Amino acid sequence: MKFFYIYKALAHPENDGYVQPFTQAERLLHVKEARRTIGSRVPWICDTMDNALKHALGDAPNSEFVIDPEGKVVRRRQWSRPEELRRDLEELVGSVEQPTLVSDLQLKTERPSQVAAKGVVPRIERPSGLEALRIEPKLADDGDKKPVPFYAKLRAEADASLRQSGRGTLSVGFHLDPLYHVHWNNLVKPLHVEFDADEDAVTPRVWDGPRVDLDSDIDPREFLVQVNIGEERKPLGLTVKYFACSDEQGFCLAVTQRYTIHFERDPDAGRVQNRGRGGARSGGGGPTSIGTLVWVDSKESEVSVLLGNGELKTFRLSANARLMRRGSDDLRDFEPGESVRIRIEDGEITGMALP
Amino acid sequence: MRALFAMFSFTLLATPAIFAQDNPDRREVSPRERVNRQFDAGAPKLGDSLPDIAGLTEDGQEIRLSSLKGQHTVLVFGCLT
Numbered sequence: 001m002k003f004f005y006i007y008k009a010l011a012h013p014e015n016d017g018y019v020q021p022f023t024q025a026e027r028l029l030h031v032k033e034a035r036r037t038i039g040s041r042v043p044w045i046c047d048t049m050d051n052a053l054k055h056a057l058g059d060a061p062n063s064e065f066v067i068d069p070e071g072k073v074v075r076r077r078q079w080s081r082p083e084e085l086r087r088d089l090e091e092l093v094g095s096v097e098q099p100t101l102v103s104d105l106q107l108k109t110e111r112p113s114q115v116a117a118k119g120v121v122p123r124i125e126r127p128s129g130l131e132a133l134r135i136e137p138k139l140a141d142d143g144d145k146k147p148v149p150f151y152a153k154l155r156a157e158a159d160a161s162l163r164q165s166g167r168g169t170l171s172v173g174f175h176l177d178p179l180y181h182v183h184w185n186n187l188v189k190p191l192h193v194e195f196d197a198d199e200d201a202v203t204p205r206v207w208d209g210p211r212v213d214l215d216s217d218i219d220p221r222e223f224l225v226q227v228n229i230g231e232e233r234k235p236l237g238l239t240v241k242y243f244a245c246s247d248e249q250g251f252c253l254a255v256t257q258r259y260t261i262h263f264e265r266d267p268d269a270g271r272v273q274n275r276g277r278g279g280a281r282s283g284g285g286g287p288t289s290i291g292t293l294v295w296v297d298s299k300e301s302e303v304s305v306l307l308g309n310g311e312l313k314t315f316r317l318s319a320n321a322r323l324m325r326r327g328s329d330d331l332r333d334f335e336p337g338e339s340v341r342i343r344i345e346d347g348e349i350t351g352m353a354l355p
Numbered sequence: 356m357r358a359l360f361a362m363f364s365f366t367l368l369a370t371p372a373i374f375a376q377d378n379p380d381r382r383e384v385s386p387r388e389r390v391n392r393q394f395d396a397g398a399p400k401l402g403d404s405l406p407d408i409a410g411l412t413e414d415g416q417e418i419r420l421s422s423l424k425g426q427h428t429v430l431v432f433g434c435l436t
Contacts, residue, residue, distance in 0.1 A: 015435075028411065057399065061433075080431050318387075
């Protein structure tokens with residue numbers, strides 16, 4: 001019997017500061033990082049940058065398949081369930097005398113190394129309903145011997161109005177890729193962005209990052225842009241300049257990079273879950289509401305909440321939802337009738353606590 | 356008396372929730388449900404062969420799904436986050 005993990009595009013970029021890779025080499029670095037942080041000995045198959053494996057096998061973030069010796073699918077599950085998988089394997093190939101326990105694997109849960117301060121630059125307040133856009137970094141030409149990596153990576157998100165009519169709000173964020181172990185240099189000019197457009201079409205057309213008192217940090221640099229580019233929604237180019245420094249490798253580089261933003265949703269960009277979790281200070285995040293719990297289904301990870309406006313809504317908890325109830329983070333400890341503060345992002349609860 | 360009141364309050368609160376759960380049209384389609392629907396529609400079905408798609412091994416060598424034959428094989432999708 002063989003086991004493989006398939007490494008795919010990030011489901012929740014920004015968790016622990018990780019960002020989507022731009023190149024195949026970077027995705028292979030992610031695989032190495034996954035092996036380092038998890039410590040599993042199961043081999044990985046890395047998806048290609050066109051996400052061919054993800055698309056061909058159902059586009060789910062944590063699905064699992066069992067293939068028989070003839071190469072046919074004999075089990076499939078959209079969400080991996082280790083206990084059910086174990087039962088499947090016992091049915092298919094027989095049980096073992098001494099089953100391996102999770103504790104036997106001595107898995108690690110390490111976090112990325114942190115090279116400078118975080119939580120220094122507050123996250124911006126963002127409108128709801130933003131979706132990630134397809135972006136095209138201008139990667140090095142073939143002639144370049146040693147291309148400069150995208151130490152800082154752009155994530156661009158647009159509201160529905162901008163995606164549909166060409167007029168609306170664009171969220172622009174530059175995130176340092178933790179796999180390069182670099183930080184911003186706050187002793188020099190801050191990150192600088194210029195769009196290839198008139199001030200009428202993109203406001204602000206030019207943006208400079210904030211001045212920061214600390215010499216260095218790793219927080220994202222983010223801002224909102226009002227865009228009016230017409231219904232054609234032609235791609236928008238931008239240039240970004242910044243200094244990336246690595247104390248470990250002893251360099252501080254002035255970097256200039258180019259991007260094109262396409263005003264179409266990128267289905268592989270992942271969904272930011274808890275903006276700021278593991279990255280910057282968690283001042284952002286989705287809107288919070290106070291309501292009364294009327295139904296708790298811990299098996300299905302769903303709750304029904306009577307909101308302050310009298311509306312009753314049923315929500316599913318996101319996989320990484322943060323729950324806090326008098327020291328407990330277990331949904332089963334929440335009881336109907338309790339007043340709770342909930343944070344909702346993209347229709348899912350990402351945080352729930354007693355107010 | 357307090358217990359009766361609590362039970363009555365809970366019943367009042369919980370009744371619409373039960374209806375909401377019975378009526379899927381009233382519920383928002385969560386990202387998780389969207390994933391489930393995508394998977395049901397797009398993933399290979401039981402009995403299907405895996406598509407002949409290639410990925411890369413950890414050292415960057417091509418590996419094709421169609422080559423995973425000869426023994427039972429488990430594939431689990433994952434990523435750093």
